Amino acid sequence: MAFRDRIGRLLSRGAPPSDPDELIEVAVVRLGQGPMTVAGLRERGIDAHGADYFNIVTNVASDYRILVPRRQAAEAKALIDEFTRR
Secondary structure, three states: OOHHHHHHHHHOOOOOOOOOOOEEEEEEEEOOOHHHHHHHHHHOOOOOEEEEEEEOOOOEEEEEEEEEEHHHHHHHHHHHHHHHHO
16 A cells, blocks of 8 residues: 555544534525524524525525524425425
């Protein structure tokens, strides 16, 4: 085994553990729909947060980012799909 391979194996210990409370983006929705979606998720017990998605090219806020803790991401995505089907 080459020295380079041994160093690579030594440094590579797999992916770092993911934090279940880390906020991740689960969806980008229209700006007018965003606060209502966050409110709907919060009513269902999901700790959702939202932020304007600012387009630097047009210098306008055009969309809304939905952020939830990693542990609630799958449930939040399913609810967002349900909300957008209506």
